[in-house]
Amino acid sequence: xxxxxxxxxxxxxxxxxxxxxxxxxxxxxxxxxxxxxxxxxxxxxxxxxxxxxxxxxxxxxxxxxxxxxxxxxxxxxxxxxxxxxxxxxxxxxxxxxxxxxxxxxxxxxxxxxxxxxxxxxxxxxxxxxxxxxxxxxxxxxxxxxxxxxxxxxxxxxxxxxxxxxxxxxxxxxxxxxxxxxxxxxxxxxxxxxxxxxxxxxxxxxxxxxxxxxxxxxxxxxxxxxxxxxxxxxxxxxxxxxxxxxxxxxxxxxxxxxxxxxxxxxxxxxxxxxxxxxxxxxxxxxxxxxxxxxxxxxxxxxxxxxxxxxxxxxxxxxxxxxxxxxxxxx
Numbered sequence: 001x002x003x004x005x006x007x008x009x010x011x012x013x014x015x016x017x018x019x020x021x022x023x024x025x026x027x028x029x030x031x032x033x034x035x036x037x038x039x040x041x042x043x044x045x046x047x048x049x050x051x052x053x054x055x056x057x058x059x060x061x062x063x064x065x066x067x068x069x070x071x072x073x074x075x076x077x078x079x080x081x082x083x084x085x086x087x088x089x090x091x092x093x094x095x096x097x098x099x100x101x102x103x104x105x106x107x108x109x110x111x112x113x114x115x116x117x118x119x120x121x122x123x124x125x126x127x128x129x130x131x132x133x134x135x136x137x138x139x140x141x142x143x144x145x146x147x148x149x150x151x152x153x154x155x156x157x158x159x160x161x162x163x164x165x166x167x168x169x170x171x172x173x174x175x176x177x178x179x180x181x182x183x184x185x186x187x188x189x190x191x192x193x194x195x196x197x198x199x200x201x202x203x204x205x206x207x208x209x210x211x212x213x214x215x216x217x218x219x220x221x222x223x224x225x226x227x228x229x230x231x232x233x234x235x236x237x238x239x240x241x242x243x244x245x246x247x248x249x250x251x252x253x254x255x256x257x258x259x260x261x262x263x264x265x266x267x268x269x270x271x272x273x274x275x276x277x278x279x280x281x282x283x284x285x286x287x288x289x290x291x292x293x294x295x296x297x298x299x300x301x302x303x304x305x306x307x308x309x310x311x312x313x314x315x316x317x318x319x320x321x322x323x324x325x326x327x328x329x
Contacts, residue, residue, distance in 0.1 A: 015114045019045045021313050022109060022116050024097050025124035025256075027054030028299045029289025031081035031090075032306030033122045033313075038088035040314045045091045047111060049256075052094070053078030054126045055290075056299055059142070059151045065299050074151075077299070102263040102282050119320075120284045120313040123272075124306060125256040127290040127297070132164065132249055136220030144226025145247045149173035150298070156246045158182045162229055164217055165250035171195040171203050173250055178208040185210045185242065187217055187231060220247055255291045269294065278309040284320075286312050 021037045023030045026048040037044035051057060059074035068077075082092055093111075101108040106117040129147035131137060137145055146152040149163075153176060161181045163174045166188035172195075177184050186203070191213045193200050203209050212231060218239065219230040226247055232239045255270045263282065265274045272280070272292040279286055288309035289302040 014110070016117060017045070017114055018106070018117045019043070019119070020317060021045075021120045021122065021310075022107070022118035023047070023122045023124060024109070025049055025054065025126055025289065025291075026052045026078075026082070026092065027056055027124060027126050027289055027302060028077075028081065029126070029302040029306035029309070030054075030122070030124035031078070031085050032303040033124060033288055033310040034085040034090040034092075034306075035081070035088060036307050036310035037122075037313065038085055038090040040310075041089070042314065042317070043089050043091065044085075044310075045093060045116065046085070047097055047109075048092060048094050049096050049125065052082070052092075055128065055147070059146075059148065061155070062151060062299060063154060064150065097259060100259050100263070102260070102285060105284065107284070120286070120316055122286045122288055122306075122309045122313060123257075123260065123291060124287075124289040124302075124309070125259075125291050126302075127253045127255040127271075127294075129249065130252040130254055132217065132251065134217060134219055136222065136226075137247075137249075140220055140222055140226050140247070143224070144222060144245065145220060145249065147249055148297075149176045149248055152246075152248075153177050153180045156181050159245035160185070160243070161246040161248060162187055162217065162242070162244050163248045163250060164188075165252075166190060166193045166195065167250070167252070168195040168199060169252075170250035171199040173248060174209055175199070175202055175206065177248065178206055181208065181246075183208055183210065185212060185244070187212045187215050189216050189234060190214065217247070253290070253294070253297070255294075257291050278305060278312050284313075284316055286310075 020042045021044045023046045034044045034046045056074045057078045061071045063071035095111040099110040109116040157180045160183045163186045214234045217229045218232045221228045228243045267273045271294045272287045275287050286309040288305040
């Protein structure tokens with residue numbers, strides 16, 4: 001396939017590129033889907049989105065991905081995913097989908113630079129952790145600020161950490177962190193948790209966990225890493241500083257699915273629903289990774305979903321081709 005992205009691209013005219021399989025997203029799901037599709041000689045195109053690798057690229061070290069007994073950096077793992085997919089013929093394009101039309105076949109996907117006409121589409125746009133948007137959060141992400149206890153908890157052995165949030169995820173991750181941390185302080189804006197009763201009881205009974213009710217972290221402070229947080233009591237409006245080694249933020253995830261809301265079914269949180277074995281109600285459109293996974297959100301599960309979505313796309317293309325051959329007969 002002749003592949004060109006340097007065609008005319010202006011406000012009024014963009015290059016149109018025909019592909020058999022287009023993959024939106026370059027995290028573990030998207031790059032694994034690209035690997036499988038490339039091995040089937042489909043020359044898949046991957047649109048990276050705003051950031052190559054997605055959330056995993058922001059993780060300093062991953063120790064629960066099979067095959068790396070000493071762990072591996074998130075960015076390094078993404079680079080290996082990318083290299084392997086490209087070795088088999090995948091095209092990685094640093095571009096972002098800004099508009100889609102899934103009512104027509106082939107599907108029409110517009111990016112900042114081009115227009116793609118895709119026979120099949122794998123949506124692996126991922127999800128992003130909801131941020132506090134307080135001073136210091138962005139600066140110390142990966143240097144003491146984390147959104148994944150399973151990924152980063154080990155680095156806080158015998159250290160003091162803060163967990164922000166009060167839902168199931170915050171409570172579950174707080175309990176997980178007690179395996180490593182010397183102490184876990186939960187900072188919650190309300191006077192009651194929103195998580196399940198059983199989880200609440202486990203948290204209350206754990207001697208390593210302290211709770212600051214009706215409170216909010218307003219600033220994260222440090223130098224080479226996190227050193228302390230500023231906490232405001234929402235009832236008294238008084239603020240204090242708490243020495244701390246790590247901050248874990250669990251106030252929700254937002255899937256990157258807004259582009260598809262008029263075409264596919266989403267739940268109240270924005271996650272894809274009515275997806276069976278990666279297939280959606282639109283033939284030829286498949287979902288993989290965290291955009292369709294509100295429960296696990298792990299590198300290994302996203303990679304597995306990417307492989308499954310690609311195999312479904314391959315099967316769809318084969319069946320479509322067979323039908324076309326029979327019609328000609």
